[in-house]
Amino acid sequence: MYFSQFKKISLSILAVASFFMVAGCTSLTDLKADLSESVFGREADEKPDALPEIKETKISKLLWQARVGTTGNFEFSPAYEAGFIYAASANGEVLKLDAISGKPLWRINVGEKLSGGVGVGGSLVIVGTQQGVVYTYNLDGKLQWKAKLSSEILSAPQYFDGLTIIRTGDNRIYGLSAEDGSRKWVYSRASPSLTLRSSAGVIVDGGAIYAGFGGGKLVSIRADNGQLLWEVSIAQPKGVTEIERIADIASLPVVEGPLVYAVAYQGTVAAIDRMNGRIIWNREISSLTGLTLQDGKIFISHTTGALYSLDYATGKTFWRQALLKNRQLTTPVAMNDALAVGDVEGYVHFLSRDDGALVSKIKLDSSSVLSIMAKINDSTVLAQTRNGGLYAVQIK
Numbered sequence: 001m002y003f004s005q006f007k008k009i010s011l012s013i014l015a016v017a018s019f020f021m022v023a024g025c026t027s028l029t030d031l032k033a034d035l036s037e038s039v040f041g042r043e044a045d046e047k048p049d050a051l052p053e054i055k056e057t058k059i060s061k062l063l064w065q066a067r068v069g070t071t072g073n074f075e076f077s078p079a080y081e082a083g084f085i086y087a088a089s090a091n092g093e094v095l096k097l098d099a100i101s102g103k104p105l106w107r108i109n110v111g112e113k114l115s116g117g118v119g120v121g122g123s124l125v126i127v128g129t130q131q132g133v134v135y136t137y138n139l140d141g142k143l144q145w146k147a148k149l150s151s152e153i154l155s156a157p158q159y160f161d162g163l164t165i166i167r168t169g170d171n172r173i174y175g176l177s178a179e180d181g182s183r184k185w186v187y188s189r190a191s192p193s194l195t196l197r198s199s200a201g202v203i204v205d206g207g208a209i210y211a212g213f214g215g216g217k218l219v220s221i222r223a224d225n226g227q228l229l230w231e232v233s234i235a236q237p238k239g240v241t242e243i244e245r246i247a248d249i250a251s252l253p254v255v256e257g258p259l260v261y262a263v264a265y266q267g268t269v270a271a272i273d274r275m276n277g278r279i280i281w282n283r284e285i286s287s288l289t290g291l292t293l294q295d296g297k298i299f300i301s302h303t304t305g306a307l308y309s310l311d312y313a314t315g316k317t318f319w320r321q322a323l324l325k326n327r328q329l330t331t332p333v334a335m336n337d338a339l340a341v342g343d344v345e346g347y348v349h350f351l352s353r354d355d356g357a358l359v360s361k362i363k364l365d366s367s368s369v370l371s372i373m374a375k376i377n378d379s380t381v382l383a384q385t386r387n388g389g390l391y392a393v394q395i396k
Contacts, residue, residue: 048344049305049325052358058338060350060360063380063392064102069093070388072113074130075199077156077372078384079120084139085374085382087390088117088127095390096125096141099376102392106141115152116199121159122178126166128153134166136181147181149174155201160223165209167201173211175226185226189213198250199371200290205255208274212249216264218272230277235267251290251331252372254298256312263287263300269315283315289371294334297353301329301341309356321356324349330371336378338395342369348383350395364391 069089078087084105085097092109094117110127117127124144125137132149134157151170158165159178166174172188191214202211208229209221216235221228235247247267254261255274263269263285270282286303293299297318298310305325309318327343338359339351346367350360367387374382380394 046326048327049323051347051361052323054358054361056360057357058350058360058395060348060362060393060395062362062364063394065364065392066095066097066102066104066390067388068095068384068390071370071384071386074115074154075371076114076117076384077370078374078382078390079118079156080374080376080382081120085376085390086118086120086125087384088114089388090114094118094125094127094135094137094141096139097390099392102390108137108141110135116154116201117156119157119159119164122162122164124159124164124178126157126159126164128157128166132168134164134176134181136164136178145181147176147183154199158202158204160204160209161207163223165202165204165223167211171213173202173209173221173226175223187221187226187228189217189219191215198248200250200252203253203255203260206274210253210255210260210262212251212253212262212264214246214248216247216249216267218249218253218260218262218270218277220260220274220277232272232277232279234262234270234272234279234282235264238266250288254291254293256293259312261291261293261298261312263291265303269298269300269310271312271315281313281315289329289331292332292334294353299332299334299339299353301332305329307332307339307341307351307356309353319356321351321358323358328368330369330373330383333373333375333381335375335381335395340373340381340393340395342373342383344368346385348373348381348391348393360395362393364393365389 068087069091072090085099088094095107096105115130119126128134130152132151134147136144151168164176164178171191174186175184202209209223212218216233219231237247249264259271265288266286268282269285271280289301291300300308305327307321330342333340342348346365367385370384383391
């Protein structure tokens with residue numbers, strides 16, 4: 001999955017100069033590292049770098065911890081809603097906890113292994129299985145209905161306006177009645193011959209659903225009937241082999257005002273007009289876990305472990321933090337004046353939102369932090385680990 005040394009040498013001066021202007025790097029050293037990650041950095045297949053010694057200027061502490069069960073090879077994302085936490089695990093357990101104390105309020109087992117969840121909305125708790133079964137519970141943990149879909153459910157279902165929106169592993173998105181699970185519509189599309197097995201779900205905003213697919217495709221569809229509004233390619237496959245040509249959107253898009261932002265693995269990050277799918281700007285950055293946006297800045301976890309802060313209007317680089325190389329970072333979570341990311345060794349790192357400096361870290365357990373953490377409030381983040389831990393961490 002790497003470019004040859006010959007191709008590296010043959011880059012033109014004009015291309016390098018153009019990249020320098022777009023990336024907004026402040027030195028040739030920054031340019032070299034940024035260019036290497038953006039164009040040649042394909043995946044973190046090396047051991048994580050040793051953690052750097054840092055001067056901690058903030059204090060991070062564990063508020064509470066709980067057990068929810070191991071996740072196997074699946075990605076689960078805990079959900080925070082109205083003072084409560086909802087989480088699930090591969091062994092079929094679904095758990096509701098008090099967000100302040102971490103005290104379990106109920107724990108149920110659906111009776112089969114789970115592969116996706118948790119979605120919360122419309123007074124429903126929604127999870128899915130590897131066999132494509134959706135289980136929907138009320139907020140007291142009582143089963144409301146279940147429905148069989150076409151393929152495994154690898155992401156958290158969404159609720160919108162009387163519908164549960166569910167994505168399956170065979171590139172289908174379903175709109176089911178939140179009342180009884182009856183099918184209202186289905187959107188489907190073909191996939192490239194080789195694509196990532198992604199746990200990316202969908203985002204619903206303003207009556208539209210946004211979802212990324214293989215080949216760098218981002219689509220917008222109507223939430224009420226599943227009809228396609230537009231489709232755009234934010235990344236073009238490159239390279240000789242099928243593996244080199246993977247350019248999938250493997251993370252959630254982010255909606256902000258009139259724009260939707262998305263980033264592709266081995267591809268680009270782009271800002272797209274929500275009305276017509278027109279690309280406003282893009283630049284080459286690769287990410288598996290995705291981005292977040294806060295106060296006019298985009299924060300991205302690069303595939304190789306660097307963190308970027310970009311201007312949401314132009315894509316220009318504000319800062320880049322490269323001290324967490326190959327640590328398989330999670331989607332960033334924006335907090336008060338800090339940024340939180342988890343890593344493959346069970347750490348949660350906190351960075352300054354202003355300049356990317358590492359300001360604190362905390363060890364949760366010996367397993368990796370799952371890619372999507374939940375924000376309880378501006379000072380507290382919730383992390384789930386692959387070994388089954390659930391941790392509320394506060395930064396001050």
